Amino acid sequence: MAQKNSVIANKKINEKKLNLAKKIILDLQTELKKAIRAGCGPFLAAIYDSKGTLIAKCANSVVFESCSHNHAEMNAIKEAERVLGTYDLSPYGLSLYVTAEPCIMCLGGIMWSGIREVYYGVPSKRVEEITGFDEGFKPDWLNEFKKRGITVYGQIEVEAGEEVLKSYVEQGHTIYKPERKTK
Numbered sequence: 001m002a003q004k005n006s007v008i009a010n011k012k013i014n015e016k017k018l019n020l021a022k023k024i025i026l027d028l029q030t031e032l033k034k035a036i037r038a039g040c041g042p043f044l045a046a047i048y049d050s051k052g053t054l055i056a057k058c059a060n061s062v063v064f065e066s067c068s069h070n071h072a073e074m075n076a077i078k079e080a081e082r083v084l085g086t087y088d089l090s091p092y093g094l095s096l097y098v099t100a101e102p103c104i105m106c107l108g109g110i111m112w113s114g115i116r117e118v119y120y121g122v123p124s125k126r127v128e129e130i131t132g133f134d135e136g137f138k139p140d141w142l143n144e145f146k147k148r149g150i151t152v153y154g155q156i157e158v159e160a161g162e163e164v165l166k167s168y169v170e171q172g173h174t175i176y177k178p179e180r181k182t183k
C-alpha cells in the first residue's frame with residue numbers, strides 16, 4: 001500500500017524520539033488553532049533541550065507584526081537565542097518541532113542557528129496545495145542537513161496538520177506573499 005504520509009528521516013528512526021515528536025506535534029497542532037484565532041499565521045514551532053525542557057514556542061506572526069521573516073521557526077530560534085543569550089545554539093543539543101516542513105528561509109535559519117534535530121508535520125507540497133503559500137526550492141535538503149549533522153524526521157501526524165491548514169483557508173485568513181511578475 002502506498003505510504004504517502006509515512007515518516008521520512010535522514011537518520012535511522014529512533015522510535016522513542018519519534019513517539020515523543022508525535023505527541024509534541026499533535027499538541028502543537030491543537031494549540032495552533034488557538035493561535036490562528038488570535039491572528040497568527042497557520043504554523044507553530046517549539047524548541048526543546050535534550051532534557052525535554054521547553055526553551056521557546058512561537059507561532060507565525062508575519063501579518064500582525066508586518067514582517068515577512070516572522071515564520072514560526074524563525075521566531076522560535078530568535079526567542080531561544082534571546083533566552084540563552086547566544087547566537088550559537090549548538091552546545092545546547094536543541095530540537096525544533098514544527099507543524100509543517102520548514103520553507104527555504106527557515107532551512108537557512110535552522111542551519112545557521114545550531115539546532116541539532118528537526119521534526120516537522122505537513123510536507124511543503126501539501127502546504128502549497130492546501131494553502132497556496134510558496135515554500136521555495138529546497139533540493140535534497142534532508143541530505144544537505146545530514147552532511148551538517150542535523151537530524152530530520154518529517155511527515156509526522158500529517159493528517160492532523162492538514163486539517164488545521166484547511167480550516168485556516170476555509171476561514172478566509174490571509175495567504176501572504178509578494179506579488180510575482182514572471183513575465
Ligand SMILES: [Zn+2]
Pocket residue numbers: 071072073102103104105106107
Ligand atoms: Zn519558513
